[in-house]
Amino acid sequence: MIQISNMSKSFGKQTILRDVSVDIDTNQITGLIGPSGTGKTTLIKCLMGMEKYDTGSIQIDDTAVPNRKLLNKIGYMAQSDSLYHDLTGLENIQFFAHMYGRKIPKKAVQSTLDLVQLEQHKKKLVQHYSGGMKRRLSLAIALINQPEYLILDEPTVGIDPVLKLNIWDQLHDLKKDSTLLITTHIMDEAMKCDQLLLMKNKGIAASGTPQEILENFGVSDIDQVFLRLEEQEYENAPVN
Amino acid sequence: MRMLQLIKRICKQVLRDKRTLALLFLAPIFVITLLNYIFPDPDDEVTIAAVNVSDEVIDILEDNDMIVKQEKAMDIKSYLEEGNASAVLEEKAGEWTLTILNDNPMDEGPAIQGSSQAVMETNLNDLSDNIDDMITNMEDMSANVEDMIESIHEMMEQLPPEVAQNMNINLDMDMDDTDIDTDIDSEIDMDEDPITVEYIYGDESYTFFEILNPILVSFFVFFFVFLIAGMSMLKERSSGTLEKLLSTPIRKSEIVFGYLFGYGIFAILQTAVIILYSVYILDMEIVGSITNMFIINILLSFVALGLGLLLSTFVSSEFQMIQFIPLVIIPQIFFSGMLNVDTMEPWLQWIAPIMPLYYAGNTMIDVVLKGFTLGEIIAPLSILILFIVIFVTLNIVGMRRYRKV
Incomplete structure (x- = not known):
């Protein structure tokens, strides 16, 4: 269980997140959606302990963030492909596996490679990989420590539609053992999440299952929710 | 354990990068060889x-x-x-x-x-x-x-x-x-030298290169290790792998020490190649012990590693890393023993002690030309160790920028 309460974060004078409070339940996929620049990545970096939040608190399984040992439980996939281009795919996986400090069984490495369909490319240097292959390898690396929490920042960018569906099926399978937090701005992907957190105006503007949100706003797709939010903001704006 | 894996990974990467290997080992040999022949022989007419x-x-x-x-x-x-x-x-x-x-x-x-x-x-x-x-x-x-x-x-x-x-x-x-005394010795002997030069260290056969070479050995160790450590840390940072690395439970100190020892292996190999090449192929005369030369340069290479890693955190591109060369590397040459610091402007004499190459270069001359023993060079060596401690600490603290714990 991830509990964020009254958390704020600003860089200098610019406030990125203001008074964010949210609980993220276990064993489901929570989608963090919103236009770019609304603080999705900052929120994730605060969760990881990479950025320090200014006020409030973040707790994962009742342990306060930041905490180094907590990272054992978390698998993280950044927005950019964080791979060593001069190592092979397999070497990348093995290296990061070792960083978790415990022995990762060969079978786990193998099944992860199968999951992202990189088995026949594992001996290739990453610099010869296509964009989609790199993304899949990054995903495989995030899964390698069989984490309780899986935090994925735009995981399906550049992955072809067939594989994307495949990966979403796999992500739903992972729910058995993990809690997933996924950022995306592809709205049809948002519909595949169990819970949605809509980010807007430095905080969470709406939350609930995709169906609940659509009903609340009386619209037929998520894009329109953001348009509604935009209109509300305009109406509420003080008239000078 | 994690550190060992990090070291293993760095070795793999360097060994696969033929250009870096060439820069580490062939470039210094090439330049030192050139310098050996470029300076005119004093016997030349x-x-x-x-x-x-x-x-x-x-x-x-x-x-x-x-x-x-x-x-x-x-x-x-x-x-x-x-x-x-x-x-x-x-x-x-x-x-x-x-x-x-x-x-x-x-x-x-x-x-x-x-x-x-x-x-x-x-x-x-x-x-x-x-x-x-x-x-x-x-x-x-x-x-x-x-x-x-x-x-x-x-x-x-x-x-x-x-x-x-x-x-x-x-x-x-x-x-x-x-009777006028005509026994004036009018034969002024022109064949003998008017003055006898006594050499405390070495002899008249010393060329400029022989005095320069010990400094150059240290300079190359410093320069190439600085560059390679800085560049690779920069790459780690800009490719996002540092962030990914810090999303695992690895300690920040494990990353810094992993880097230090991973590249340290190559720094030591490079030092060995440069020293052995100078001594056995170019016939550099050494009065002191070759072990002391190793000690100085291995310490210096770790200083360069620490400094390279540290400065790479202030840059966002390879080009900005290169910009540090005229600022950080070149001025150190002047203080490395080629010129006499004691006769410089007073404010320059204050700058000298903050430069690692000042200690390494002058100590190399002490060992190679004057045959100083380990006991006699313990002070500058301690200062080099102090540099390492400072840079390593700053690096670990600096990692806080990327992860708070």
């Missing part, structure tokens, strides 16, 4: 063109291992520009003129020195010839005086005695006293 110069001067120049070309009057500038000689020596009505282009102190220095020496020697020879002539003249004169006295005696004997007594001239001069 300098060519001087002589215009209207007496054979005597030419003989002296040639005795001093210079090649002398006898030329007629000509356009000196174009003659020198064409590279026919390093200098042109001319005599006009007793006035000596040496013309140089003033663009190559390596050859022109000896030319000026040799020529002025030759002209001076000739002048001295003339002077001693003149003295000889003078002595001959004086001898003639004293013979004449003796003759004169004798003729006066004869004259007086012919005079009546009372006249001679009235003249009251004392002619009982002792002829031995008037």
Whole structure:
């Protein structure tokens, strides 16, 4: 269980997140959606302990963030492909596996490679990989420590539609053992999440299952929710 | 455990990167070899063109291992520009003129020195010839005086005695006293050196390269290790792998030490290659122990690693990393023992002690040329260790930028 309460974060004078409070339940996929620049990545970096939040608190399984040992439980996939281009795919996986400090069984490495369909490319240097292959390898690396929490920042960018569906099926399978937090701005992907957190105006503007949100706003797709939010903001704006 | 894996990964990456390997091992060998041959051998002969110069001067120049070309009057500038000689020596009505282009102190220095020496020697020879002539003249004169006295005696004997007594001239001069001492040593020996040079360290065969080489060994270790450590950390950061690495439970100190030892292996290998190549292939003479050379440079390479990693956190591109070279690397050369820090401006003398190469370069000279023992270089070595501790600490603290725990 991830509990964020009254958390704020600003860089200098610019406030990125203001008074964010949210609980993220276990064993489901929570989608963090919103236009770019609304603080999705900052929120994730605060969760990881990479950025320090200014006020409030973040707790994962009742342990306060930041905490180094907590990272054992978390698998993280950044927005950019964080791979060593001069190592092979397999070497990348093995290296990061070792960083978790415990022995990762060969079978786990193998099944992860199968999951992202990189088995026949594992001996290739990453610099010869296509964009989609790199993304899949990054995903495989995030899964390698069989984490309780899986935090994925735009995981399906550049992955072809067939594989994307495949990966979403796999992500739903992972729910058995993990809690997933996924950022995306592809709205049809948002519909595949169990819970949605809509980010807007430095905080969470709406939350609930995709169906609940659509009903609340009386619209037929998520894009329109953001348009509604935009209109509300305009109406509420003080008239000078 | 994690650190070992990090070291293993770095080794794999460096070994696969043939260019980096070449930069680490072949580049320093190439440059050191070049420098070994680029500096003129002190035994090399300098060519001087002589215009209207007496054979005597030419003989002296040639005795001093210079090649002398006898030329007629000509356009000196174009003659020198064409590279026919390093200098042109001319005599006009007793006035000596040496013309140089003033663009190559390596050859022109000896030319000026040799020529002025030759002209001076000739002048001295003339002077001693003149003295000889003078002595001959004086001898003639004293013979004449003796003759004169004798003729006066004869004259007086012919005079009546009372006249001679009235003249009251004392002619009982002792002829031995008037004999002018002609035993002046007019032979000034030109063959012997006017001054004997005693060498406390080494001997006259030391070339500039021999003094420079120990400093260069350290410089290359510092430069290449700095560059490679900085670049690879920058790559780690810009490719996002540092962030990914910090999303695992690895300690920040494990990353810094992993980097330090991973690249440290190559730094040590590079140091060994440079030192062994200088000593065994280029015949660099070392008075002190080769072990001490290793100790200095391995410590220095760790300083360079720490500094490279640290500075890479302030840059966002390879080009910005290169910008540190004129700021951080080049100034250190001036303080590394090539120039005497004690004679610099006072404020520069304050800068010297903050430069790692100041300690390494000067200590290398102490070991290689002066044969200092480990006990005698313990102070600068401690300072290098202090640099390492400071840089490592700053690096670990600096990692907080990417993860707060």
